[in-house]
Amino acid sequence: MLLNRQNSGERWRKRRDGKEKVTGELRYLTDMTAEGMLYGRVLRSSHPHARILSLDTSAAENHEGVVAVITHRDVPGLNRFGIAVPDQPALCEDTVRYIGDAIAAVAAITPEIAAYALSLIRVEYEVMETITDPMRALEDTAPRLHPQGNVLHRTQVKHGDAARALQNCAYVVKEIYSTPRQMHAYMETEGGLFIPEPDGRLTVYAPTQHGYKDRMQIARILDWEEERIRVISSPIGGSFGGKDELNVQPYGSLLALKSGRPVKMHNSRMESVRAGLKRHPMKIEMETGMDEHGRLKAHRVRIVADTGAYATLGAPVLNFATEHCMGPYRWEHMDVEGISVYTNNGVSGEFRGFGGNQAIFAMEGQMDRLAELIGMDPWEFRMLNRRYPDDPGPLQQEIWRTNGLEQVMQALAQSSLWQRRRAMSDPSAYDFLSDASSPPWIKRGIGAALAMHGAGLGYGIDDPAGGRLSLNAAGQIEAAFSYEEFGQGLITTLEIMLMDLFHCTSEDISIVIGDTDRVPHSGSSTASRSTTMAWMGLQRLKNPFLQAILQKAHDMTGIPLEQLTTGEQGIWQVTLEDDTEVSREWVISYREIAAEAQGNEFTFDTKFSYPTTPDEVVGGHFLYTYAAVAAEVEVNTLSGHVRLLDTYHTVAAGPAINPMGFIGQIEGGSVMALGFTLTEDAVMEEGHYMTRNMDTYMIPGIQDMHTSLEVEAIEDLPENDPFGPRGIGEIGSVALAPAITAAIRQATGTWVTQLPVARDQLIRPAGVWQQEGVRP
């Protein structure tokens, strides 16, 4: 179904959190204040790599208005954090490894005094060699950034004999792709409010994608019982993976406890750039061979990821890139090796798409080059080589069977955008593609790409889910999850699911998220998993919950149980004749039932895990979402400027529960990918950021937006599919880059291998079309 407001009917709902957002009433966690509040600031390293020889905070401590100063000596517990591998110092003891490393922090009565106090802290450094290139980090002579060396993680996938097979292939394409250090650029920078409570607890108001994980990590740093900490973590002004790791929480918490007063932290944009996570820059070398009929035979891939100074999710990201660098295709011989390397660059971590973006850009680039080499239509070439529904997953693991791939491929082939491409696939028609009214140096092209994207954390990683359903004292059906709302529309998706299940109205519903004191541990909002997990949780909770309240309604009224049903405001008696409703009468309100509740009679919990493949393949996924994207671009060959004109996204993710949210996620992901492709790069030189704010780090603005973006949702799932709707938070962002670069190829003849696309590559005298780039 083509998704838009008209086609969505009643499911097109105004967001539950919308009114507060459009009126400015909503208090984000960084908008909060408290009586007697102090302002916290962090002193970060002056050098990307240095030893700390001495650290003197006395002048800062003695300055008027400064209430607390902390260094590593003030960390009672583990002075490390990291969502997977805790190797990042909260406050550095002896060595700094990147420009965002924290050395001290202060809390003062005004932000100005806090900032000034930082300048009074004396740090003596012994500067060390800065490693900015992963290849240099791998040399024997390179200094070791961590005790175990400079390699964070390696991956390997091998079957068949790729090296031999490549020699026997009729055609081979070899290319090296590289991708930028993309920045999340959420509009709300990191921050929050940290309150020491009179009862000895600590309340942390700070955005995260997983309140419980933060609570655990903060407790570890403070050496406290987790239960003493309450983490309130939504609403969030954007995350995209960037706030999943702790950021200001260690400093806010430590300062609040040391000063005994509430402390507010809010990073400036520059500080956010300096300290925050980025997408892993990757170099991906691919050698791909096929036979004389265009059948893929062998694929040899080498991935080098620059993980920066600390681990965070560098290893899982590399696993994901490894899994996704072979695409949804059939191979006889496969040889992939990946390595994730520490450097003194900014820390790379989780980012929407999770390494899939880099891998899919390279893989799809290979497909286009191979198709062209053999003179086939690129989509037919993909059709010929696509995996079949019964085939194992990319890592030879068992995966859940759907027809998603087939469906997105068909849908794209039929899209008007691709039909237009078909009509002009002959290179001599390229000029014809250009608008007759535009000058001869303006060239147009159309390209397409395919993605198969895993959801969930993958085999071997604890991936808990769960939830709670209850009838609360106010007589509302209350659903509680430890998921977070960072803009994706989860709250409304939950609301629609509950209305579907209980036929009630939105007023009958209460949704509780983002507060560790009020929600059960049901896993994180990450890896496109929340929608599926919430749906599965509610399926499990629905029957016990219904049974309990309908039984109570029966006990209270004597009306036969089988005639009772939930509906607007309460329980209704429905009489059916031949399965059609003949009458509906009011019975009793939810509130009246709630008033009769004994203890937790109407509270139900469930716990389960995200579905995983039964095969022992670390990081291997079980559920995949499929997408195909077509893009039309216009290239000005005098300036090298590329403009995206038209885009078509089709996504096979099961029922679109919340169409407004669905479109929003695909459109937002798509434009974020546009930035990844054309303009975004957090440039570093010698370990320092050259792009420190939104004036030099260029995310797309409304002027860069394409005139048309069509989103088609393929909503079928296999009959009785037990997993329900699949997440779509990432899939909109993973396949646009290769579609754009394929379109650039058609428009200009240039094969792009490096993102963001360098303009000077595309500048050429008008009217000249050169063949280049393919090496047989």
Place this chain on the structure above:
Amino acid sequence: MTKTTGIQWQAVVNGKAREIEVPPSRRLLDILREDLDLTGTKISCEIGRCGACMVLIDGEPMNSCLMMAYQCAGSEITTIEGLHGETAEELHPIQEAFLEEGGFQCGYCTPGMIISTKALLDRIPQPGEQEIKEGLCGNLCRCTGYGGIMRAVESAADKCAYRSLPSPVVGP
């Protein structure tokens, strides 16, 4: 540090006369968010690039992160909190349109977007696509990809024309 002497800063903020003592170089953004507790105006880049801090000063859209107290003293300032429909409880048609069309996700850019849209529609009641893009080119959004925002602005233009509301409606 020596204490800077303040000025008596006066302005009409969302229809209400306000007077406070602040240093002349205090940013309007901080006056609004911290001194007047109007946190609907957001803070993001602080260099005039993202538009999260957009407010109307005498009807013109301005980045409050670049505006100092002395520059806007005596003016009429409208923030997102001052925008509403015919009565204070009602939404402005622009807000209504953002809600209906999915013109926001995390909502952090939204107050600025809505303020810029207001300024645009006051100037050009029925803007074309290019005019909308020009009107909103000073506002960045990382979530929506601008699709929902485009639809919202188009629908807002229709709503405003249809209701032919006197603009701007500034509340008490």
